[in-house]
Amino acid sequence: MTQGNGQHPVPPTRLTxxxxxxxxxxxxxxxxxxxxLYMLIAAKFVLISLAIAIILFSLTSDAxxxxxxxxxxxxxxxxxxxxxxxxxxxxxxLLTLSGLVLAQINMVVSTTLSYTDQAQRAIAQAFxxxxxxxxxxxxxxxxTIEVTGYIRTAAGQAGNILSGVVLVILFMGFLxxxxxxxxxxxxxxxxxxxxxxxxxxxxxxxxxSVNYYLLVKAFVSGITGLLVYGLMTLFGLExxxxxxxxxxxxxxIPNLGSIIATVVVGLVAYVxxxxxxxxxxxxxxxxxxxxxxxxxxDPMLMGRTLRLxxxxxxxxxxxxxxxxxxxxxxxxxxxxxxxxxxxSHIPALRPVAxxxxxxxxxxxxxxxxxxPAVQTDLDRRSRKPAA
Numbered sequence: 001m002t003q004g005n006g007q008h009p010v011p012p013t014r015l016t017x018x019x020x021x022x023x024x025x026x027x028x029x030x031x032x033x034x035x036x037l038y039m040l041i042a043a044k045f046v047l048i049s050l051a052i053a054i055i056l057f058s059l060t061s062d063a064x065x066x067x068x069x070x071x072x073x074x075x076x077x078x079x080x081x082x083x084x085x086x087x088x089x090x091x092x093x094l095l096t097l098s099g100l101v102l103a104q105i106n107m108v109v110s111t112t113l114s115y116t117d118q119a120q121r122a123i124a125q126a127f128x129x130x131x132x133x134x135x136x137x138x139x140x141x142x143x144t145i146e147v148t149g150y151i152r153t154a155a156g157q158a159g160n161i162l163s164g165v166v167l168v169i170l171f172m173g174f175l176x177x178x179x180x181x182x183x184x185x186x187x188x189x190x191x192x193x194x195x196x197x198x199x200x201x202x203x204x205x206x207x208x209s210v211n212y213y214l215l216v217k218a219f220v221s222g223i224t225g226l227l228v229y230g231l232m233t234l235f236g237l238e239x240x241x242x243x244x245x246x247x248x249x250x251x252x253i254p255n256l257g258s259i260i261a262t263v264v265v266g267l268v269a270y271v272x273x274x275x276x277x278x279x280x281x282x283x284x285x286x287x288x289x290x291x292x293x294x295x296x297x298d299p300m301l302m303g304r305t306l307r308l309x310x311x312x313x314x315x316x317x318x319x320x321x322x323x324x325x326x327x328x329x330x331x332x333x334x335x336x337x338x339x340x341x342x343x344s345h346i347p348a349l350r351p352v353a354x355x356x357x358x359x360x361x362x363x364x365x366x367x368x369x370x371x372p373a374v375q376t377d378l379d380r381r382s383r384k385p386a387a
Contacts, residue, residue: 040323044324044325046167048164048327049167055331057172057179064082064086079179083179090172107239122274123138206337206342213334213337219301220251224258225244225251227289228265231285231289232269232282235282238272243268253317261290262287269283308333308358309358339356340356
């Protein structure tokens with residue numbers, strides 16, 4: 001059969017088997033990603049509690065191993081006793097911290113409600129330079145916002161903290177109960193002792209990297225929170241303890257947390273002093289504290305341990321913030337570290353690890369020690385055989 005011009009019709013293009021397989025793989029990957037994303041959102045309360053429990057478990061597992069090796073005369077502390085004591089201590093600490101946080105939230109709510117009218121007038125006064133009519137219009141617009149309703153709703157949501165703490169304690173109890181059998185389960189699961197040892201080293205590398213990051217961040221954030229508390233106290237402002245705790249917590253969010261904390265401290269100061277010049281001094285001092293600690297002390301302690309890409313951190317913050325909210329932003333960097341280390345040991349996924357690292361040098365696990373290290377060009381050259 002020919003067309004009107006005498007030429008044979010062009011047969012339709014058919015996909016080869018390989019092209020069909022790749023297309024099917026991509027479509028199945030998109031569907032699987034959608035399902036996983038839905039599960040992450042639907043079960044976020046349980047998954048967030050589990051993630052926090054795993055991080056706390058990894059932070060204390062090495063300490064428990066050290067305690068289990070201690071001898072008190074002829075008596076040796078068993079792993080079970082050390083794990084039980086660790087769970088009780090961590091549970092007590094978590095419940096105490098949650099009580100402290102709830103007390104601070106209640107104080108912030110009561111203080112904020114008493115400063116509501118003053119805060120509205122202070123914000124309107126910031127527009128006084130544009131004229132009295134503009135100032136009055138801004139004040140009228142602000143007063144239409146139901147501030148007290150939002151504050152009380154946020155305070156009600158804070159009650160979920162206690163439920164989350166109880167769930168974290170339960171997860172940690174089961175993790176500590178299973179820890180003594182983990183190595184045996186890993187060997188039986190992998191079937192190959194060498195492969196099991198490699199997986200163990202990778203997991204150990206993730207644990208050590210995340211632990212070091214969290215410990216350094218806790219130390220640096222603690223210094224920053226204390227300095228902000230001292231700054232607020234120096235000017236005789238209320239909510240000094242709450243601002244110190246808020247600064248400590250927000251500094252665990254890379255890049256954005258320090259900016260948010262500085263802005264909040266400046267706004268709280270402006271509402272209380274009702275003087276723009278004094279508020280700007282407090283804002284500048286808080287910013288100087290954040291800049292000095294974040295750009296001098298933090299890099300000095302962190303060194304070349306993680307070397308994560310700044311753009312990758314922002315993407316991770318945005319993704320986990322959308323999926324798990326504010327808590328997801330706190331967990332974004334530990335999750336990113338784990339993904340980078342795992343991908344660096346899988347040849348097919350190594351490009352992902354290169355993209356997530358700052359200089360294209362992902363963390364690798366040294367074969368001899370299992371400790372995390374950054375693979376540099378010098379390391380590569382030293383491992384090449386001599387000519």
